[in-house]
Amino acid sequence: MKVASIALICLSSFAQDKVKPEENGAGKHQGVEAGFDPPHQTETRTIYIANRFPQSGLYTPQKFIDNRIISSKYTVWNFVPKTLFEQFRRVANFYFLIIFLVQLMIDTPTSPITSGLPLFFVITVTAIKQGYEDWLRHNSDNEVNGAPVYVVRSGGLVKTRSKNIRVGDIVRVAKDEIFPADLVLLSSDRLDGSCHVTTASLDGETNLKTHVAVPETAVLQTVASLDTLEAMIECHQPEADLYRFTGQMMITQQLEEILRPLGPESLLLRGARLKNTKEIFGVAVYTGMETKMALNYKSKSQKRSAVEKSMNTFLIIYLIILIAEAIISTILKYSWQAEEKWDEPWYNQKTEHQRNSSKILRFISDFLAFLVLYNFIIPISLYVTVEMQKFLGSFFIGWDLDLYHEESDQKAQVNTSDLNEELGQVEYVFTDKTGTLTENEMQFRECSINGIKYQESNGRLVSEGPTPDSSEGPFYRNSLSHLNNLSHLTTSSSFGTSLENEIELIKKHDLFFKAVSLCHTVQISNVQTDGIGDGPWQSSLAPSQLEYYASSPDEKALVEAAARIGIVFIGNSEDTMEVKTLGKLERYKLLHVLEFDSDRRRMSVIVQAPSGEKFLFAKGAESSVLPKCIGGEIETTRIHVDEFALKGLRTLCIAYRQLTSKEYEDIDRRLFEARTALQQREEKLADVFQFIEKDLVLLGATAVEDRLQDKVPETIEALRMAGIKVWVLTGDKHETAVSVSLSCGHFHRTMNILELTNQKSDSECAEQLRQLARRIEEDHVIQHGLVVDGTSLSLALREHEKLFMDVCRNCSAVLCCRMAPLQKAKVIRLIKISPEKPITLAVGDGANDVSMIQEAHVGIGIMGKEGRQAARNSDYAIARFKFLSKLLFVHGHFYYIRIATLVQYFFYKNVCFITPQFLYQFYCLFSQQTLYDSVYLTLYNICFTSLPILVYSLLEQHIDPHILQNKPTLYRDISKNRQLSIKTFLYWTILGFSHAFIFFFGSCFLMGKDISLLGNGQMFGNWTFGTLVFTVMVITVTVKMALETHFWTWINHFVTWGSIIFYFVFSFFYGGILWPFLGSQNMYFLLSSGSAWFAIILMVVTCLFLDIVKKVFDRQLHPTNTEKAQMYSNTVALSDEFIALQPLSRARNQLSKLRWKKIRVQSAQHMNLLKASTEGRTLIKTNSSVKCLDSMCCFSEGEATCASVGRMLERNNLHVTKDFAFLIFHVYFLTVI
Known part of the structure; x- marks a missing residue:
């Protein structure tokens, strides 16, 4: 969950709280009419909305850049000198420049043209390429900077160009338009001042995000009312983090100053698009190259491939050979010229100047001349x-149909072409689990409520065994009917409990699912809400009436599950959340949202129930919630969570706390102070969150299933066969991670699983590592797998890196669980700098995988459901994990062989x-x-x-x-x-x-x-x-x-x-x-x-x-092995990868035609077979379990048929050539198509 995706923000809780100057400890300010100079620090900027500055002389306006976007590198005036400077920074180009200058300065055996023309050619080709690319960037910039926009000026809407927007301007943006600058939302066409935004072009997240204006400006929905607004904004200077914004707005109304905090939910980013909202008004706070979108243009760190390093080594060796040849030639020249008849023959007498010249200078001159003569041993055109x-x-990867995912309409992307050959050198693969090995499509499966485990079945909760008050089970609970009529609560035997206990149990169930329905950031797109929740849901009705959007698939699955059970989240309006239960609409006032972060690993909401009671609902990882609980079935739930994890299910714990009025007032004050702080706001908020999220009562736990992606076990096994070690780095708990590793084939059932978990001290960790090393040495015949948790890993990396690496190197598979993002990157760096210096590859799909993707030699981003941050920061992006096999084994193999x-x-x-x-x-x-x-x-x-x-x-x-x-x-x-x-x-x-x-002596x-x-x-x-x-x-x-x-x-x-x-x-x-x-x-x-x-x-x-x-x-x-495979390889090679992907239908037609063309009928027997096949007389499909004959098959789809046809012919004592068997298979395959 990301801060920017919070649907309902905590600012709404401040709607009634007007802060008067004399009551606010932050300081006293005077109205704009009187003029004032607000607090100003170098880390912040002060912006006057609509550029209504204080009276002259009392305030010096800050200078801000204009709204022009400049992505180009060159101008007409600096193109030539700048591109020459960049090109001559390369050693090879600089070397040939020196050679060219030497030819100009001294008498050399070759014309300067011999070095100058190739150098000019290389420089010109590169300059043309760079110039063309920059010309395209200029065109793109001009198109963006010249886009029409509407700005509020002089009491009316003025049409201007995007580049003319200034900081402080009020900009109007209509539905489906892109925000032209980073704007703080002032108002929208909705009464609550909210709007929906999609940031797909920034981070790839397609879900709608809700942004809300502060209450004082939300009512200003016309140009005339906005023209009367007197306010200023103080915020931090620009930074690249898309999800961080800290500021405050001071609004002057009737000589009363109101201070409102501003956060990421107030900021509309340039490049994002307005959706489902007629229009909004916003004030520009960051413009041009200071917008977050522009600041994220920065290039990734350069990665150098092993081939490039080898190439540089070879260049140095040949440079040494060149210098050696020049020195030898110079020495031999003067050795032979020691005799006068060779030094000065009668027909070539020296001049007086030549006789008197310095021998040292002549030696240097001759050395340089030989250097010029032999300089072509260094290939000038190699680099270009x-x-x-x-x-x-690099285009061939994007054109490969086998790397195209039809369901999501995504093809492989190449973000850098410098590492193509590195795909053929990978020795370690580090992969995330969720969304990478799994589908990231969550389905609610089980839950634990008040110490009882349940499974969902068609909107009903089915208990696993007897309840605490029943003698036997199973125990069924209908969707909602138990809330009104206890007779609808059915069991296989009568209850022996009191009515009070049953009511208490029902209340726990009700509170559990109320927490699930309220503690989230889910948004809703509703077609019809009337009648929803009036009775038990049928699963087939849910999608047709409500559609939920969430940045986290876990949250969406839980809210949908609660709806199927019967507590339906209807949506939100202003600062309320609506839930329907048995046709009864309940409105909960949303007071605060304590956003999720990766350090706390939980989120919370504070709501006010219709009864007036205030509740804190919290959910998060078991390790972050259970330590905060003081009540509930803690130990039983902990056992259930472990059991869920062993099944490979993802778990979350749900807890609550009822707040008194005094407690809430204290919490509200602390949150307000932290959220209005301009300095160290995040640290102060973290302290306040820790203060609030304590003394919780545990309600239970949820378990959702995340299915493995298609062909993940086969891909991992293929990587292992290729000699590549696979490490899984995940933030999930130990049991869940181990279960998924076993199911995906990362761990084998016969593998000896070693564990380095729950280590408390350095000495304990070191002793455990030594024990593991001894066990591996004693059982060196069998394969070992290692499981490490984040805490133990930190201890191991602190002082025992070498011992830890020795254990890991002797393990066939390593699983690291409970990993923080930076720990993932640290593990990869540890492998990279090990003595073997292996080539590493990291693959992940979420923002938490970006650090390891950038750290690895090759970074692969999965274009999944957690946004596109991983794909944007990767070297290559693919849609599914299974595509990794072809990317490495085919493209990587080809690229490496080609460039080597x-x-x-x-x-x-x-x-x-x-x-x-x-x-x-x-x-x-x-x-x-x-x-x-x-x-x-x-x-x-x-x-x-x-x-x-x-x-x-x-x-x-x-x-x-x-x-x-x-x-x-x-x-x-x-x-x-x-x-x-x-x-x-x-x-x-x-x-x-x-x-x-x-060549030479043969000619001689x-x-x-x-x-x-x-x-x-x-x-x-x-x-x-x-x-x-x-x-x-x-x-x-x-x-x-x-x-x-x-x-x-x-x-x-x-x-x-x-x-x-x-x-x-x-x-x-x-x-x-x-x-x-x-x-x-x-x-x-x-x-x-x-x-x-x-x-x-x-x-x-x-x-x-x-x-x-x-x-x-x-x-x-x-x-x-490659040469052996070549002997049995087909003479017909299909070039599927050279067929462009778009349009897909056309590419498929081309592919079919290409396959037909490649079938060569080489004899009358072949022709007869082809003719017979078209009449349907020779086509037999046999058991698909038959394996492929590599010598005859070239379509993976037809492996079984190829082998079966070959064996059928053998049984009939027919002599089959490779081409003939190859033709049989293709005739069958293409006829079936």
């Missing part, structure tokens, strides 16, 4: 390619690119002569080799998606960053160096100095030699990418073979073959030689042959 891959790849290959391939192809350049220096006496043409140097990473790897990193599916999802063990093959390990890194690096050696051998390769007897020159090496390199690295590709689409074919074709076409054009004005005809000379053709083919085959042989031997002798 990775960014594009992550950004474009991308990173390794980028470094590989750049090693291939630069190593021949380094080797060439041995043949040119380290004169810094470049091997390649400057144009080739510039375009290698930008044009010739960039697209194949980009498309691969977006579309690659190295194994069929359904196999990944159905075989969670394949997830282990990529865990712990295996694809970017040192071993894999060394393989790709050595492969790059070996290929580069073949085939084009020796004594060999004539042209028909006219001429030999290749330096540039033609470089063109040969470059041509072999482009073809080899491109075909290498083709060998790594398993999932071929027309896009892959287009960019792979198109890149090679583009290289030749460009070379023809650049070499003067297609364009005669360009004189360099290196490609013409190269392709004129048959020996060159032979050399190209031979070197490409030689390079790739060894790689192919290694792959074949590895797959045959030491195959991984």
Whole structure:
């Protein structure tokens, strides 16, 4: 329950209490006419409604910002310098800038264009992307800031733009309009000054919230009456918390000053929408970028994936290689130039200036020149390619139909694309229970009243066993009839109790359900209230007449249960709550609401009954209510609560206290003082709540059921099979949490359950941990599960972290109950910083899960019924827990393989690119002569080799998606960053160096100095030699990418073979073959030689042959689980994830067409089978218990059929190929559809 969702507020209790200046200890103030300077502190702001300031000279108005929303980062004037500054903060961009400047300052072997153009390309692409995104933000801002609004000025309504609203302006908002600023409600079209608001756009909560104006302004419903209002508001400075607002309003009426407290129930937030109310008037207190909506724009803390960390490590290693090559080259140059014939040959005499120049400066200059020559070993386009891959790849999650929840019409959302590959590295999953593992759809099941347990059955309470005064049971109680006629109270045997005891028992039941019907924040949407509650309800009638709205599903379930029993909450008007019992309408005056908070874990209301008696009704967790009770069946109820929890039911305890007039006056005074305090209001309220909620009489307890979500046990088991440890972190009590853990498969029945609960001291906790460690060591064969409560966890984390972690690491499953939100985050942080540094994932659905979601490496928000705060603060949002399996096992697996290959391939192809350049220096006496043409140097990473790897990193599916999802063990093959390990890194690096050696020395051998390769007897020159090496390199690295590709689409074919074709076409054009004005005809000379053709083919085959042989031997002798699955995987891979979700009907049609297209009829036998199937002659559906044959099935919906058809053919001694069996299944499946 959240403060903002309180339907009826405590301010109504102050409606009759006018505070005169001389009676209020807060201080004396004078009227506006006389002028006054109110108390002003730096933590607060003073706002004069309608900007009616005191007389000139007596008050200096505070300055506030205007109402413009600015979400853009740049302006026309600062875009260029700001975007350049941001981009050059990146190490890679700054490095290439330095290289470019070095080329400009000294004589280097390559043109500055070779570094400047790629750098310019990367900077320009990023700037265009950022500029376009900011342009969209500007358009959005202009649309919001230019929206028409109505403001009360000069005694009338003035139409203006939203950006022109000032703090203090009175704004009129009509039904279904969005509030243009943070407004304090002054009045509405209702007499009580209330209005209904939905904050779905802010926190995702769809339930209506009620806000109420203070009584003095609620009657001002016209512009003319508002124009006479003299009042000021003092409130705290802006803060981002949506649910916190502290202030007070000083109203001057007939020289009398009235002080009213203001809280969250008085504030209408910008971005919220007015519902079910014709119009309201409110005064702007926060505007523009100081509104709570704007303050919540702040970005989440940056999370870095394991792949990004590996990539930075590899960059450092290659930077070291680069510097080493430059140093070696510089040293060898001066070593060889020690001889005069090499240092100063006759044809290249030095100038006098060169002879007299400093050797140190020459050494530095040569070092920088070599650095420039080899700088391409650092891939300049790596970062921009990775960014594009992550950004474009993130769309596939939202497009995945399997992650779409049709009932709620919600698809998966990606809030950050930086962690896509991290989904494939998860080792720990931390999950909330309520709303995450369960449906969060509460159904009232049982209750305990005055020490007797009851179950609900069709609006009747059925006792479990005899009552205290009866000899035997069961005992039935009709809905309401027991309140008027004891003869309607039926049992299986006669009562032997006195009438007085029976009446007392009935009163307890009545008071229990009255408490349930009054102590809540439920709102009501009623179609018809006449006749409701006139008799016992039938369950089928309730939904058609009343519809309850609540921020907490527990409250809604309890109020609905009370209505079925017969005590019907009808609604509220002004400061009263209406309850109907047997046709009799009872009005309870709502005096105060003591709002729920996570520290107290309870809420209370103070009401005045029609008889004039005042009651405090409280409900909350058993641990927070029972210690406050001094009467009632406390111990019996405690036992019943434990029994309910063992069944997996959620429990709340109900208690009350009858207040005397003197007690209420004291409570009312204390609450007023606390609520009107501007400083430390929350702390003062907490103290007052503790003072009020004491000496309670226990009425009983409720038990509601929260069903498990679909496929939760299967998902948890799949996570366990994938090597992922699952921890459940919940605020529920111990028994409930353990019961749900057992039912969802988190704990197995055969698992040894260890407990660390109810620890009172550090020494006791340490001793218990040591005992648990010994038990685990003694019984290391069996699996262990650990249960920890919040109190014991605090003790364990205080001084015994290492011992606690040792116990947890040896447990297959851990359950933490009675957890506070910050404790959840602390547990995750403890795992994150452990020596193994595992990758963690947190999943939750409520606001109390936000801290752990933000703490984990990957945060998953469930779009449930507790609002959207978890989804808004998460990295990814899904509708159901079961979607987690595909998100990790399919998308996570694909993303990791794609980007890991991308990173390794980028470094590989750049090693291939630069190593021949380094080797060439041995043949040119380290004169810094470049091997390649400057144009080739510039375009290698930008044009010739960039697209194949980009498309691969977006579309690659190295194994069929359904196999990944159905075989969670394949997830282990990529865990712990295996694809970017040192071993894999060394393989790709050595492969790059070996290929580069073949490129260079192969060309040298085939084009020796004594060999004539042209028909006219001429030999290749330096540039033609470089063109040969470059041509072999482009073809080899491109075909290498083709060998790594398993999932071929027309896009892959287009960019792979198109890149090679583009290289030749460009070379023809650049070499003067297609364009005669360009004189360099290196490609013409190269392709004129048959020996060159032979050399190209031979070197490409030689390079790739060894790689192919290694792959074949590895797959045959030491195959991984993934490679084994690939052998049995279907040749047909379905691309369901590439089909856009909207509109859904169209996507389904596309999906069906795609499935048909992918069925390839490869023989006449296949065609005959297809024809026969359309005639309905070969379709047989067998027992669904048959398991799937992975080698033939690619639809999870058809697993049983695939296997059964295969076995049917085996019984008939038919030889079935994989394709044939695959076709049989698809024919059957598609015909059934």
